[in-house]
Amino acid sequence: MGDVGIEQFRSEARRWIGERQSADPDLFVQPVASLEDAWPHHRALQRALFDAGLSRRGWPEGAGGLGGSTTLRAVLYDELWATGYVPEGFQTLEIIGPMLCRYAGEIASQHLAAFIAGDEVWCQGFSEPNAGSDMAAIRARAVPDGDGWRLSGQKIWTSLVSVATHCLVLARTGTIEERHRGLSMFVVPLASPGIEARPIEAISGRNEFGEVFFDDVAVPREALIGDIGAGWALAMYLLQWERGGYAWLRQGLVHRRVSAALSARGGLAHPALARAWSAAGVLRCRSMSTLRALAEGVDLGPAISVDKLLLSRTEQFAYDVLREMAAGDFELDAGDAAEQLREEWFYTRAASIYGGTAEIQRTIVADRLLGLPKEPVARG
Amino acid sequence: MDDVEGLIRSTLQSVFAAGEVTTAELDDLGWAELIADDPALAVTVLFDEQGRSGASSAMLDVEVARVIGCDLGAAVIFPVAGDDFIAVSDGFATGAVVGPSSGSLVSGVVLDDGRPAVVSVALGAGREGAAEVLEARGTWRRVRFAVEGCSMAPVDVAAWSAGMAAARRAVAFELLGLGWAMLDLACAHAREREQFGRPIGSFQAVQHQLADAAVALYGAKALADESWTDARTEVTLAVKAEASTATLLAARTAQQVLGGMGFTAEHPFGALFRRALVLDRVLGTPASCYQRLAELLDAETAPAGSL
Numbered sequence: 147m148g149d150v151g152i153e154q155f156r157s158e159a160r161r162w163i164g165e166r167q168s169a170d171p172d173l174f175v176q177p178v179a180s181l182e183d184a185w186p187h188h189r190a191l192q193r194a195l196f197d198a199g200l201s202r203r204g205w206p207e208g209a210g211g212l213g214g215s216t217t218l219r220a221v222l223y224d225e226l227w228a229t230g231y232v233p234e235g236f237q238t239l240e241i242i243g244p245m246l247c248r249y250a251g252e253i254a255s256q257h258l259a260a261f262i263a264g265d266e267v268w269c270q271g272f273s274e275p276n277a278g279s280d281m282a283a284i285r286a287r288a289v290p291d292g293d294g295w296r297l298s299g300q301k302i303w304t305s306l307v308s309v310a311t312h313c314l315v316l317a318r319t320g321t322i323e324e325r326h327r328g329l330s331m332f333v334v335p336l337a338s339p340g341i342e343a344r345p346i347e348a349i350s351g352r353n354e355f356g357e358v359f360f361d362d363v364a365v366p367r368e369a370l371i372g373d374i375g376a377g378w379a380l381a382m383y384l385l386q387w388e389r390g391g392y393a394w395l396r397q398g399l400v401h402r403r404v405s406a407a408l409s410a411r412g413g414l415a416h417p418a419l420a421r422a423w424s425a426a427g428v429l430r431c432r433s434m435s436t437l438r439a440l441a442e443g444v445d446l447g448p449a450i451s452v453d454k455l456l457l458s459r460t461e462q463f464a465y466d467v468l469r470e471m472a473a474g475d476f477e478l479d480a481g482d483a484a485e486q487l488r489e490e491w492f493y494t495r496a497a498s499i500y501g502g503t504a505e506i507q508r509t510i511v512a513d514r515l516l517g518l519p520k521e522p523v524a525r526g
Numbered sequence: 527m528d529d530v531e532g533l534i535r536s537t538l539q540s541v542f543a544a545g546e547v548t549t550a551e552l553d554d555l556g557w558a559e560l561i562a563d564d565p566a567l568a569v570t571v572l573f574d575e576q577g578r579s580g581a582s583s584a585m586l587d588v589e590v591a592r593v594i595g596c597d598l599g600a601a602v603i604f605p606v607a608g609d610d611f612i613a614v615s616d617g618f619a620t621g622a623v624v625g626p627s628s629g630s631l632v633s634g635v636v637l638d639d640g641r642p643a644v645v646s647v648a649l650g651a652g653r654e655g656a657a658e659v660l661e662a663r664g665t666w667r668r669v670r671f672a673v674e675g676c677s678m679a680p681v682d683v684a685a686w687s688a689g690m691a692a693a694r695r696a697v698a699f700e701l702l703g704l705g706w707a708m709l710d711l712a713c714a715h716a717r718e719r720e721q722f723g724r725p726i727g728s729f730q731a732v733q734h735q736l737a738d739a740a741v742a743l744y745g746a747k748a749l750a751d752e753s754w755t756d757a758r759t760e761v762t763l764a765v766k767a768e769a770s771t772a773t774l775l776a777a778r779t780a781q782q783v784l785g786g787m788g789f790t791a792e793h794p795f796g797a798l799f800r801r802a803l804v805l806d807r808v809l810g811t812p813a814s815c816y817q818r819l820a821e822l823l824d825a826e827t828a829p830a831g832s833l
Contacts, residue, residue, distance in 0.1 A: 152833055217833055220833055221833055224833065397829075401829045405825045405826075405827075406825070408823055408824055408825045408827075409824075409825035413824065415820040415821065415823050415824070416820055417813070417816040417817050417819075417820045418816075419820065419823070420816040420817075420819035420820040420823055421767075421812075421816050423764070423819070423823055423827070423829075424749075424763075424764035424767055424768060424816070424819065424830075425768075426829065427749055427761070427764050427829055427830030427831065428745040428746065428748060428749045428764075428768055429745070430829050430830060430831050431748040431749045431751070431752040431830060431831040432744070432745055432748035432749075434748075434752070434831055434833065435748055435751070449744075452740070452741050452744045452745070455737075455738075455741045456741060456744075456745045459741075505730075505734070507737075508730075508733065508734040508737035508738065509730065509733060509734070509737070511737035511740055511741060512727075512733035512734065512736055512737045513733070515737075515740060516709075516713050516733075516736055516737065516740055517713065517717070518713060518716055518717060518725075518727035518728065518732075518733050518736065519717060519724070519725045519727050519728040520728060521728050521729070521730060521733070522724065522728065
């Protein structure tokens with residue numbers, strides 16, 4: 147497969163989507179159902195995109211992809227949003243996939259194709275009951291055992307755990323005192339003996355996330371990602387993509403919903419919608435420059451905290467406008483469209499919590515970008 | 527920042543240190559060649575540095591002339607709303623000009639019976655038929671004149687709209703430069719000023735509001751940068767609105783963090799804040815820009831910035 151230019155790929159994707167949509171319109175309708183019931187539908191479109199080769203562009207050859215610039219993935223998401231729907235599996239793929247490609251070539255070659263195709267869904271086992279914003283306090287422990295490790299501990303707020311097949315686990319291989327230096331990253335199939343996953347019903351009613359308990363789970367040598375003690379660095383690398391590809395997916399969603407609201411008003415646009423469109427444009431342009439930098443292999447460092455803050459602020463602001471424009475449907479209507487709006491609106495509330503809270507991001511911006519003095523640390 | 531940009535910036539910083547800069551001084555530095563060579567870089571850096579230094583120049587007129595493709599031979603009268611045309615009410619047109627001396631010609635575009643037309647009028651000192659200077663804030667002045675009896679000429683509307691789009695973009699960069707200058711003053715103060723035995727910048731309550739202002743400035747800059755490849759009127763209205771909003775947030779935050787010093791005439795913050803308030807109005811405050819943007823948007827409008 148030769149490399150393909152952005153414009154060429156855009157028209158290729160647009161043509162395929164158009165043809166496929168006329169043949170099978172249901173495939174492009176976002177399901178309004180519980181996460182578990184909706185997932186087979188997400189998988190069907192993800193599979194079709196994989197088989198057509200479209201979602202393999204921008205991922206490395208040898209890891210299920212067809213090569214080419216990572217920007218091609220953003221092009222595909224733009225084209226999919228034009229139909230109003232991108233399967234949810236791409237969100238977690240965009241966060242985790244790039245880290246696997248960079249640091250776990252062997253694992254990527256074995257798993258990424260299935261991840262892109264939707265046959266595998268990976269979730270993140272980072273947060274713990276006592277390690278949220280203070281992620282360096284992680285206690286889940288991987289103890290050497292023969293050639294591998296045995297893993298014990300508890301994770302919480304693990305997104306998509308009720309549909310996930312694999313969990314990316316950040317676990318302690320060093321001492322508690324080593325803090326972030328004593329962490330390593332593993333991939334563990336959720337079907338492994340000794341793992342119990344319990345969904346937690348979110349405020350929207352959806353099983354958005356859950357708890358995962360590890361009780362002396364056997365973890366083979368091949369499950370280690372990167373080096374022992376490199377877990378924190380890998381997690382930080384991964385978070386950059388949460389500000390890149392993931393943020394790109396989210397701005398696409400916001401633009402799509404604002405367009406739909408403009409359309410519903412039949413030419414009677416409202417200045418608040420103009421503001422939402424403008425704010426979404428800010429997020430889009432910021433994440434576009436971040437994507438370009440990531441595509442060139444630039445390490446963005448603390449600047450990605452700006453993207454995270456823009457992401458949460460924009461989503462929450464735009465969805466507040468959409469709620470206002472829905473004129474009571476949000477609060478009082480039982481139909482699918484209102485249900486979808488409610489579910490999406492509630493999910494935007496989490497954007498200032500997951501992947502590093504807004505407070506943590508502001509402190510990083512203040513400390514690392516503005517050069518303000520560090521706050522004295524209280525250690526109990 | 528690469529070497530070329532660094533060199534341009536340090537040159538501009540020494541020029542703008544004088545406060546007011548003539549276009550002739552910039553031309554002596556080879557500015558025209560630089561703009562012809564790489565307008566995006568040259569114009570972005572020029573207005574950013576002009577904002578950061580709080581200086582002024584007539585380069586906004588030069589930028590409009592470059593984009594519309596001809597020199598008006600007069601200072602440009604800019605709208606003080608999100609429209610491309612200066613407002614006419616009861617036969618009088620009102621707009622804002624930067625820097626012309628009394629007696630020189632000023633020109634803007636008004637709607638004459640629904641048709642856009644260039645009007646030119648002398649900037650007067652009490653002479654009949656001349657444009658009256660209502661008030662001045664630094665080099666920016668508000669002018670008002672009776673449209674009747676002015677010389678009128680047809681205008682290429684598409685070119686004029688592109689010129690106003692370019693002006694919104696340039697003013698946005700100047701606003702963001704002002705925003706960073708104010709935020710930098712506040713950060714420097716927060717690092718040095720001690721209360722309760724520690725720098726006030728080590729308190730989260732102070733850190734987080736400064737961080738929020740910085741995030742707004744970075745975000746608005748990303749949008750403004752993209753407007754070099756996507757300069758639709760919709761986009762540049764958003765660019766101006768976001769830059770105004772971010773800069774006024776930076777101003778409000780900086781004034782709060784500076785404490786009493788931010789309210790003194792002596793502190794450099796004051797001049798920057800006053801200039802920011804003027805530029806917030808020129809070419810439309812956010813409310814005015816969003817109002818017009820709402821009229822232009824429909825469900826088919828492509829998002830700002832393309833891959």
